[in-house]
Amino acid sequence: MCSQIASAQKEMLQLDEANKYVYYQVVDKQGVAADTLYQRGSYFIKMANFKRRPENVVANAIVTKGKFLVYNGSSVVKKEGGEISYTLSIETKDQKYRYKISDFVFTPYTRDRFDNMVPMPGIEVPIEKLASKYSQKEADNYLSQTGMFCQATSRNLKQYMDKISIARVEEPIKKVVTDKW
Amino acid sequence: MKKKLLLLITLATFTYAVQAQDTAKTDPPLMISGSVDTYFKYDFAKHSNIPTSFASDQNSISIGMIDLALKKKVGKAAFVGEMSFGPRGQAQSIPNNATDNNSYHVQNLYVSYDVTDKFNLTGGYMATFMGYEVISPVGNFNYSTSYLFTNGPFQNAGFKATYLFSDKASLMAGIFNDAWNVYTSVSKVNTFGAQLMVAPAKGWTAYINLLTGTLSGTEIDLTTSYQITNAFKLGLNAADFSAAKAVGTGGFSGIALYPQVAVAKDVTLGLRGEYFKTKTGSVTTLGPKPGSSVTAFTLTANLKSGPLTLIPELRLDNNKSLSDGFTKSGGITPTKSASQFILAAVYSF
Incomplete structure (x- = not known):
């Protein structure tokens, strides 16, 4: 069952015209203007704390870069087995x-002398070529991760674009009355 | 259809579980890592000539060590405790050499705290920040060790502060025990250490290191490596050591070059070329006599199969003088050169 889940997660990725892995979706938002969606998208980028400042390539478009850890x-x-930039x-x-997550590049980690896992500088493997560099x-x-x-x-992005309240509502602490019984 | 439904339910359950965990914000678990290594060595003079730190046993299938490290980080505070058992981590790692040859040895035992994202404080007993090679066989490409490693510090106990200016530069400064490789200072904590890290280009990192004290002496070290392509890496280590006046006179200097090329997915070949020179004086090194030198070439392959690395290695050392310590078969007739073969296996986890 676990391997089926892993396979399903890997299959969430699609191959684009250049045979590069992408995660791509077009989402309908009836009744919402482009500018509003742009503002919501910008807010998502801000709240997701991307290290890179978004680049505006064309109007109503946001492009940013980030990375995440993958584990062994x-x-x-x-x-930590490495990090994948995207x-x-x-x-x-x-x-x-629409949104697209693409340009996935893997940098392996190695154990340093202080027993920390750190990036191996200079090694970058596009995830399409992972199988040629590492075991299947x-x-x-x-790929599954x-x-x-x-x-x-x-x-996460969908929540922001739908404008669902992200802030957690603090529920009042329920206290038990012990002096009356 | 049934299978797909089951898969969807499982995915949904998994997603829910992940969300529940996010909400609970549990601490990261205690992590365990380490390695195991074993080797066979054959010196062609039929006795051990080359003073490599580990892989010392002649014509023997011998063990290195089992290395066990525990690590945990909660918020900004972390600890690492790394202990080793076996010749490589015991007597050959120096601290136990003079006392008992048969106890475990601590490789790393420190706590650290991230004051900010860029400023870290660390204290305890740590692997030295000096040099290219390390004790752990997982951290080295070659199995035998260089003269620069063998004669430099292995570990330093102390307190250090590291500031990260950017991804391309950081500075560490610290105060360490008065002697190298000891759990307890002889009498003072007066060795100063510093490390400047710069990354001048993508894939290129350089460390300029200094360790100086009235008992430990002064070592200046440059350690750099440049991953020029995905397949080719070039490393370099250069160091100069002058003994403290309290200990004697002399020291050493040297340079080692480490070109490595990945020839297949699981095969990397590497050469270590080293020139090691001892200074005239009263201090002796694990190498040629004071005022002499040695040139060493080590050809090594790393054959990987998952977590296991097989390391066949051929090494040829050439001393400047006949009286620098190498002897021919029989152990009496001096010779300038020595050679050895090693086949090692290292498993990391």
Whole structure:
């Protein structure tokens, strides 16, 4: 069952015209103007705390870059296997928007002398070529985690674009009355 | 259809579980990592000539160590505790050499705190920040060690502060025990250490290191590596050590070059070329006699299969003088050169 889940997550990624993995969706938002969607998208980028400042390539478009960690092993021997950098672009039109997560590049981690996992500088492997550099199991694992990351980012972005209140409502602490009985 | 439905339910359950965990914000788990290594060495003079730190046993299938590290980080505070058992991590790692040859050895035992995203404080007993090679076989490409590594510090106990200016530069400064490789200072905490890291280009990092004290002496070290392409990496280590007056006179200097090329997915070949020179004086090194030098070439392959690395290695050392310590078969007739073969296996987890 676990391997089926991993495979499903990997299959969330699609191949584009250039045979590069992308996570791409077009979403209808009836009755919402392009500018409003753009503002919501910008707010998502701001709140998601991307390190890079968004670049405006065309009107109503946001392009930014980020990276996430991927892991090897499980339980107590789980450790960082590397990091994957990516580009996120969001484009808006009246009543719809689209987003694409692409340009995935893997940088492996190695254990340093202080027992910290750190990036191996200068090694960059496009995730389409993972299987040619690492075992099939490792490549599938990283692709699966990339799929998971894209799903999570997609869910998060959708919340902002739908303008669902993100702020957690603080529920009053329920106190028990002990002096009357 | 049934299968798809089951898969969807499982995915939904998994997603829910992940969300629930996010809400609860549990601490990251305790992490365990480490390695195990074993080797066979054959010196062609039929006795051990080359003073490499580890891989010392002649014509023997011998063990290195089992290295076990525990690590945990909660918020801004972290600790690492790394212990080793076996010759490589015990007597050959120096601190236990003079006392008991049969106890475990601490490789790293420190706590650290991220004051900010860019400023970190760390204190305890740590692997040295000096040099290119390390004790752990996972951190080295070659299995035998260089003269620069063997004669430099292995570990330093102390307190250090590191400031990260950017991804391209950081500065560490710290105060360490008066002697290298000791859990307890001889009498003072007066060795100053500093490290400047710069990354001048993508894939290129350089560390300029200084360690100086009235008992430990002064070592200046440059360690740099440049991943020129995905397949080719060039490393360099140069160091100069002058013994403290309290200990004697002399020291060493040297340079080692480490070109490595990945020839296949799981195969990397590397050469280490080293020139090591000892200074005239009273201090002796693990190498040629004071005032002499040695040139060493080590050809190594790393054959990887998952977490296992097989390391076949051929090494040829050439001393400047006949009286620098190498002897021919029989152990009496001096010779300038020595050579050895190693086959090692390292498993990391």
